[in-house]
Amino acid sequence: MAKSKPKKSALKENDGIKQPESLSSVSAKAIKSKRQKQPSAEELVKGIIQGNITALSRAITLIESTNPSHTKKANTIINACLPYANNSIRIGITGVPGVGKSTFIEALGVYLIKNSKKVAVLAVDPSSTLSKGSILGDKTRMEDLVKTKNAFIRPSPSGDSLGGVARKTRETIILCEAAGFDTILIETVGVGQSEIAVHSMVDFFLLLKLAGAGDELQGIKRGIIEMADAIVINKADGENIKAANAAKLEFNRALHLYPEKASGWTPKTTLCSALKNEGISEVWDMITDYVLKAKSNNYFNRHRKQQNTFWLLQTIEERLKSNFYNRSIIKTELKKQIALIEEGKTTPFNAAEYLLGL
Amino acid sequence: MAKSKPKKSALKENDGIKQPESLSSVSAKAIKSKRQKQPSAEELVKGIIQGNITALSRAITLIESTNPSHTKKANTIINACLPYANNSIRIGITGVPGVGKSTFIEALGVYLIKNSKKVAVLAVDPSSTLSKGSILGDKTRMEDLVKTKNAFIRPSPSGDSLGGVARKTRETIILCEAAGFDTILIETVGVGQSEIAVHSMVDFFLLLKLAGAGDELQGIKRGIIEMADAIVINKADGENIKAANAAKLEFNRALHLYPEKASGWTPKTTLCSALKNEGISEVWDMITDYVLKAKSNNYFNRHRKQQNTFWLLQTIEERLKSNFYNRSIIKTELKKQIALIEEGKTTPFNAAEYLLGL
Incomplete structure (x- = not known):
């Protein structure tokens, strides 16, 4: 339409008046100098x-x-x-959006603080690079927890890769523990590789679920069930209770199919209603049971050592790869070699030798 | 008991007479010179x-x-x-020892040759490094197949790593295809990572099972079921038929739980008795159906391209790692850094930076 075109007209709108500087250069300098006093x-x-x-x-x-x-x-x-670090219980919590993770974490956090715990809540959500902190970003949803001085809530760090985000969170755990937080809750979303990263930095991994209608097992990523030390079915209240009990049976059957865990722990399924504060103490009792068991058979410490070695090797291997693939000659030649393989003019192995020799 | 102790006795057994050389140095030389004419x-x-x-x-x-x-x-x-390569159907066959893999491969191979196919049978079994070719090593079990000139049987290459064994097998496929073999059967044992390697070099992945008593799903590695394009229940004859039908139902239910495959193919469960030559043509009909479907939606070629890229990147990354970890300074310092992490004197990330800087 012609309307969207700028009209040449005598009725020209003048430029607005230039706004005065809101800060004098003197006060700006003062603020900057203050900022520098880190x-x-x-x-x-x-x-x-x-x-x-x-x-x-x-x-x-x-x-x-x-x-x-x-x-x-x-x-x-x-x-x-x-x-000063290492003296805590680290708990990973996952579940798809809508399952009530924030409400659950708030209920569990408040319960823990009433029981004289100091609780840090962190998150691993690589998607927050775009949304600038989708989970835990909205702290107002955790009102009760934010109010107490024994709780510390920090949204997911942003980063260009899951590896980067996970690294930052793992280092943050160390500082929180040194600051006296004895219970670290790490939230992640139930979609993708971030579960694996969180699983490898926690002592106990908890999967939050809802009692849905019908095929309970369909929608779940099998790998996540296999990692879980507990499945907690949330929103088990009112009319949902029957479905929640049915889901509990079904999950217990599913958990039963997996081989025994190295921890000697048999994963459990429990019900709760975070909103109504029901079943929360049972969840904590279960985690306490786990910690007792894992500490008595020395799995707890062995597992943390394994996690450290895992992160060491993981970091080395990620860096070796990124150092290689980020070289500009590799970027160019890799594409050419893939084309040659597709044309049947070289094998993947010869192409690899060639690229490694550059 | 005293009996097992060597007795000091006058009745000492003398050393045997030294055998004469069975080959003269002249004929040995002649053989060597002939050998050198490669x-x-x-x-x-x-x-x-x-x-x-x-x-x-x-x-x-x-x-x-x-x-x-x-x-x-x-x-x-x-x-x-x-x-000259690439014109074949590559079929991976796995199953735990005792399931009747050799008998099945022989029955399928003989059937294919009767139907004018040229069949190469290869194997990926990294454990054969020790046993010098455990699967397919005993060719006498494949008597009928060995007799025909349209069959080529090669035991698993040995190698220091699965990666090495898999690489050799993958290159062998190319030569077999160039030699006119249009059906490549690759056998592997149902224990460990070798399934993943074989899965990534074949078009169709077949899991052989037995109808066992009781908990059918218990003993199976979930990952392998998830990779399977077909589950074939072997030894479904005589008194086993009832159990085999029950197992078929159970496996079908299990397969149903997995997400749809990128190939658009729904994995199937069938029964056979390789020993009695029953159900073999049905297995081949199913594979033919798969190939038709996968070629018509272009998955077949896309999948082979993806496999090539996978092997390219895999080879590069394995080599980057082995180049790094095999450096003698890294071998020494890695142990020291792991000890420092365990003592809480450094983090996995700082240790990684240090090692990468050496």
């Missing part, structure tokens, strides 16, 4: 160990920063905190 | 393309050799054969 690594470490939440938050911001000098400072802080 | 790469390629089994066998021996000059010659042969 606490030193030593000050932050001291603060963290004293349980100072501001120091903890600031240090985590350094972990999350992409600025190399921040990374260096973060590493200093993490290393200084290491001797 | 055909050239060009001669072998020509022989392979003409369907000469001796040339094919010799070229495969070069692929399997660890001698670098043999590897070079093998690569020349493989590249020359590539334009």
